[in-house]
Amino acid sequence: MDATQPIKSIALIPARGGSKRFPRKNITPLAGKPLICWTIEKVLEANCFDCVMVSSDDPEILAIAGAYQSQGLVLHERPDEFASDTATVTELIDYLIDDLCAQGQEFKIFAEFPPTCPFRSVLDIHAAMQLLTPDIDAVVSMKQSPCVPDFIFEMDEQGQAIPMIADTRLFKGVTRRQSYKPMYYPNGAIYIGWIDAFKRNRGFYSNNMKIFSMPEFRSVDIDTREDLVYAEAVFNYSVEYAQ
Numbered sequence: 590m591d592a593t594q595p596i597k598s599i600a601l602i603p604a605r606g607g608s609k610r611f612p613r614k615n616i617t618p619l620a621g622k623p624l625i626c627w628t629i630e631k632v633l634e635a636n637c638f639d640c641v642m643v644s645s646d647d648p649e650i651l652a653i654a655g656a657y658q659s660q661g662l663v664l665h666e667r668p669d670e671f672a673s674d675t676a677t678v679t680e681l682i683d684y685l686i687d688d689l690c691a692q693g694q695e696f697k698i699f700a701e702f703p704p705t706c707p708f709r710s711v712l713d714i715h716a717a718m719q720l721l722t723p724d725i726d727a728v729v730s731m732k733q734s735p736c737v738p739d740f741i742f743e744m745d746e747q748g749q750a751i752p753m754i755a756d757t758r759l760f761k762g763v764t765r766r767q768s769y770k771p772m773y774y775p776n777g778a779i780y781i782g783w784i785d786a787f788k789r790n791r792g793f794y795s796n797n798m799k800i801f802s803m804p805e806f807r808s809v810d811i812d813t814r815e816d817l818v819y820a821e822a823v824f825n826y827s828v829e830y831a832q
Contacts, residue, residue, distance in 0.1 A: 595684030598698035600638040600764035602628050602683065603678050604654075605667075611813055616650055616702050620824045623653050624811065627707035633660050634781045635714040638700065644681060678703075679792045686784055699784050701793070706778035707820065708807045717779045717801040721817025727793040731773040732808040739769065770788050776808035 604615040604625050616623040625643070632641050635687065643654040644665040651664050658664065671681045682699060689696065702709070713730070720728045741753040752759070763769075779801060780793045787793060806827070809820045 592813065596698060597639045597696045597753070598637070598700065599640040599642065599689070599696045600632050600700040600702060601682065602632065602641070602643045602654075602702050602704055603667075603681060604645045604650050604652055604704050605645070605672055606645060607672070607674065609674065611811075611817075614649075614811065615645075616653055617811075618690060619707055619817065619820055624707060625650060625654065625704040628702050628704045628709075629654060629657050629662060631709060631711055631714065632702050633657060633662065635645050635711045637715065637718055639696070640694075642685075644685070645771060686788070697784055699782060699787055701780040703780035703810075705811045706776065706809065707811070708809050708823065709778040709803070710807060713779065713801070713803060713807065717781055720801055721781050721783070722797045723783075725799055726760050726786035726790060726795045727780065727798040728774055728801050728807075729781075729793055729798055730803050732776040732803055734772040734774050737766070737769045737772045740766075741764070773802065776803055777810045778803060778808060809829055 602625065606613075606615075608614045611617070615625045618624070619627065629641075629643065632638070640663055641661065642663040642665050643651070644667045645651050645654070646667040646669065651666065654662060654664055665685070667681065667683075670676065671684060678701065682701065684697075686699065700718075702714075709730070717728050717730060738754050739752075739757040739759050742750040743753065745751060758768075782793045784799075786795065786797075806823050809816070809823055811817050811820055
């Protein structure tokens with residue numbers, strides 16, 4: 590990497606119009622504001638990306654996001670091939686990277702901020718960005734898991750419990766969660782990585798990434814209507830607690 594050249598970065602907020610489990614999810618009101626707006630506002634406020642883009646196949650989502658164009662937000666009309674139920678965000682990002690490069694816009698860092706995680710903060714975004722160093726591939730936000738693999742079982746057709754870990758320490762009497770190291774899993778809020786590594790790994794995940802740990806209340810991920818009810822409760826509690 591040429592240290593004399595600025596490291597350009599781009600942030601993507603992907604927002605499909607279709608959702609079978611929760612129709613119109615990305616523009617459903619949360620505390621009186623369309624869900625996607627929570628993410629748009631925080632990413633723009635963070636002010637650490639050369640380009641912030643909303644990609645959608647849905648005219649209503651693009652119209653709502655269009656209110657932020659005066660603040661520098663770029664709108665991208667997603668091609669139909671990347672808007673189906675089977676299309677992945679990884680495929681969309683690959684397409685965008687290649688398309689931007691063909692237009693002469695070359696970025697080194699790519700970030701993804703799904704609109705279903707409304708409570709990530711500006712400080713979260715800044716802290717995650719600071720974790721991305723040239724010697725790692727990516728930074729993925731995660732939250733602490735409520736259980737560890739030793740506590741997880743499959744169930745066969747006869748209802749028999751099959752441990753995920755064959756020699757689980759549960760069978761040796763280690764039943765206190767405090768006896769196990771903390772485990773983490775992605776909370777869906779922040780993904781940041783080097784574009785070269787993203788292309789090489791076919792995504793943000795690799796054996797050379799860092800975890801940005803976030804607390805439960807900022808890790809709310811809305812995929813169902815029940816999640817929205819929980820998010821409203823979290824928001825109302827935070828407002829009441831701040832007073």
